[in-house]
Amino acid sequence: MQNTLVKAEKKGIIHILFLPAMLLAFWLFIYLNIEKWANYFTISVIKLNENTRFADTLRFFLFEVPKVLLLLVLIVFIVGIIRSYFSPEKTRKILEGKPLFAGNIMASLLGTVTPFCSCSAIPLFLGFIESGVPLGVTFSFLIAAPMINEIAVVLLFGLFGWKTALIYMTTGLLIAMISGFIIGKLRLEKYVEDWVYKIKSSPTELQEQEISFKTRIQSGYNAVKEIVGKIWIYIIIGIAVGAGVHGYVPENFMAGMMGKSTWWSVPLSVLIGVPLYSNAAGIIPIVQALLEKGASLGTVLAFMMSVIGLSLPETIILKKVLKLPLIFTFVGIVAAGIMLVGYLFNIIY
Amino acid sequence: MIIKVLGTGCARCKSLESKVREVAEAQGVDAEIEKVTDIQEIMKYGIMATPGLVINEKVKCSGIIPNDDELIQWFKEC
Numbered sequence: 078m079q080n081t082l083v084k085a086e087k088k089g090i091i092h093i094l095f096l097p098a099m100l101l102a103f104w105l106f107i108y109l110n111i112e113k114w115a116n117y118f119t120i121s122v123i124k125l126n127e128n129t130r131f132a133d134t135l136r137f138f139l140f141e142v143p144k145v146l147l148l149l150v151l152i153v154f155i156v157g158i159i160r161s162y163f164s165p166e167k168t169r170k171i172l173e174g175k176p177l178f179a180g181n182i183m184a185s186l187l188g189t190v191t192p193f194c195s196c197s198a199i200p201l202f203l204g205f206i207e208s209g210v211p212l213g214v215t216f217s218f219l220i221a222a223p224m225i226n227e228i229a230v231v232l233l234f235g236l237f238g239w240k241t242a243l244i245y246m247t248t249g250l251l252i253a254m255i256s257g258f259i260i261g262k263l264r265l266e267k268y269v270e271d272w273v274y275k276i277k278s279s280p281t282e283l284q285e286q287e288i289s290f291k292t293r294i295q296s297g298y299n300a301v302k303e304i305v306g307k308i309w310i311y312i313i314i315g316i317a318v319g320a321g322v323h324g325y326v327p328e329n330f331m332a333g334m335m336g337k338s339t340w341w342s343v344p345l346s347v348l349i350g351v352p353l354y355s356n357a358a359g360i361i362p363i364v365q366a367l368l369e370k371g372a373s374l375g376t377v378l379a380f381m382m383s384v385i386g387l388s389l390p391e392t393i394i395l396k397k398v399l400k401l402p403l404i405f406t407f408v409g410i411v412a413a414g415i416m417l418v419g420y421l422f423n424i425i426y
Numbered sequence: 427m428i429i430k431v432l433g434t435g436c437a438r439c440k441s442l443e444s445k446v447r448e449v450a451e452a453q454g455v456d457a458e459i460e461k462v463t464d465i466q467e468i469m470k471y472g473i474m475a476t477p478g479l480v481i482n483e484k485v486k487c488s489g490i491i492p493n494d495d496e497l498i499q500w501f502k503e504c
Contacts, residue, residue, distance in 0.1 A: 165474035165489065192489060196436030197475040199465055204474035276469050397465060 093291050101151075108147050115139035134324030141316045141362070145235045146309060149228070150301055156190075156227040157300025161293040163191045165201055172210045172218070177261050180214035185253035188221030189246075195223060195391045202398055206273060213261015220411055221253035224386030228308065232361040236319075237368070244422070245378060249386065252414035259410055268403035308358040315362035322366035332371030335380075337426070342376045343419035347412050350383030357385050374426050379419030387411055427457040427504050432468045432478035432488075439477035442491050446479070449497045457501070 115136050119125050125132035168191045172184055193201070198219065205215040225246055233242035266274075335342050353360075361381065368377050392404060399407075431446060433439025443461055450457050462468055462480075471480055475489025479500075486492070486500050 169474065192475070194436070194438075194475075196434065196438070197489065199434065200468065200476055201474050203465075203469050204472070207469075272466065276466060 090290065093294060097294065104147060104151060108144070111143050111147075112140055115143075130324045134320045137323050138316060138320035141236070141320070142313055145232060145312055145316065145362075146305070148231050148235045149308075149312070150305055152227050152231045153301050153304050154297040157297035158293050159190055160192045160300070161288060161296045163187065165191055165193075165197075165204065168218075169205055169208055169210060172205065172214055173208055175210075175214060177211060177213060178258060180211060181217040181254045181257045181261070184210075184214045184217035184257060185221040185250050188218040188253060189225045189250070191218075191222065193222040195388065195394065198391055198394055199398060202395070203273060203276065206269070207276065211261055212266055212269065213257045213259070215257075216260045216407065217253045217257025220256055220386065221250060223388065223391065224249045224253065224382060226357065226385070228304070229357040229361065229381070229385050232312075232357055236362060236365040241374070241378075245381070248378070248418045248421075249382065252382075252386075252411060252418065256407075256410045256414055260407065263406065265403050265406060268400040268406075270398050270400060273398055308356060311356055311359035312362070315359040319362035319366035322363065323369060326366070326370050329371040331367050335367060335372035335376045337373035337375065337423040342373070343379050343416050343423065346376050346380035346419070347383045347415055350380045351387045351408070351412065352389050353384050357381075360384050373423050375419040375421065375423030378422055379415050382415045382418065383412065386415070427455065427501070428482055429457050429459045430462050430480040431459070432462045432471060432473060432480060433476040434463055434465060434468070436476060438491060442477040442479065445491065445494075446497065449494055450501065453498055453501055455501045 118139060119132050119136045120127055125135065168187045171187065172180060175183060202215060202219065205218070206212065230242055230246060233245050333339065335346065364372075364377050364381055368374065387408060392408060395404060395407075429446060429450070431439065431443040433442065443459070447459055449455075450459065468476070468478065471478060471485050473485060473488035477491070478488040479486045479492070481500055481504050487496075492500075
């Protein structure tokens with residue numbers, strides 16, 4: 078009896094995994110052939126001279142768009158499944174009563190896997206504070222969550238390679254940990270709006286339901302539909318602009334403005350990056366093309382981090398629960414951290 | 427039945443509200459549907475992600491847009 082049950086369960090899992098496995102094989106087949114196809118199309122089908130700028134631009138575009146979209150679909154699917162294991166409520170429970178330093182580390186790491194959108198920043202902030210998660214730990218979470226997201230990581234990996242993606246993730250996490258720690262040490266609780274500490278909510282009666290593996294796979298598909306459905310157009314536009322830069326902008330064009338010998342390039346790119354609210358999807362392909370034209374890695378990293386991690390709309394949303402001195406401290410510390418990363422990589426590379 | 431959609435006005439909150447209205451109408455559910463946008467009011471329900479769905483003062487879900495079947499199930503239960 079027991080045996081047949083186990084068998085049935087096993088059969089169920091194989092059945093559930095069959096479709097994803099087939100899709101993965103199909104995915105691999107396309108992924109490994111895009112470059113060939115892009116070349117074939119440019120040179121043999123529309124018969125462009127291989128050495129023209131236009132052929133170069135077109136080939137770049139035809140190769141990068143499907144490559145990045147494929148990577149995105151795969152990673153968003155996997156992250157969608159991972160995220161089904163983490164809910165904000167669970168994260169809060171883990172962070173409750175954690176001491177400052179260890180709490181900052183855990184909050185930053187959890188920030189990368191907990192489902193988060195900037196419109197939920199307020200309820201999340203309030204939920205954390207209310208259940209006794211320290212202010213600094215809450216901030217570590219709020220800094221890491223938008224800065225290290227699957228879209229940014231996929232694009233960095235696809236367009237810059239795994240080293241840059243890894244550097245971005247590691248330094249982003251460090252910024253979140255350290256900034257949150259500093260905010261915690263500064264004891265800025267008095268700059269949180271007074272009503273925040275007064276609200277008493279009835280704890281949610283939403284019980285954690287046992288989620289089946291099938292539902293988790295389903296949430297992977299849903300994530301792909303929702304996220305890729307929303308950003309594919311930005312990726313195509315971003316890569317189109319990037320391809321134009323790639324083909325037509327002269328070498329070393331950016332060296333003067335965003336090169337490493339220009340000391341003000343890092344603070345300038347942060348200054349431009351913070352109010353510039355763009356999703357990672359549109360900005361990263363363009364930045365990649367600039368890097369190719371002589372911009373330095375540190376400057377480029379600083380620019381991307383400030384665009385993705387520090388956004389004006391989110392800061393304005395936070396104004397509802399934070400007083401101005403705390404907002405300025407938060408933005409100031411994170412911006413300083415980003416600049417430090419920028420200078421560091423300009424020196425190393 | 428009193429249904430409340432909790433959300434400060436993000437895109438997903440709006441799509442949840444219209445979905446709830448649609449499904450309720452299609453099912454012929456006699457419900458009063460209300461949109462709660464005040465953050466302090468929302469926080470009384472203790473949710474940590476928007477949108478939230480409250481039926482007869484009970485939180486049904488938060489941070490997700492449930493599918494039609496789940497909605498119908500919840501309507502039936504109440």
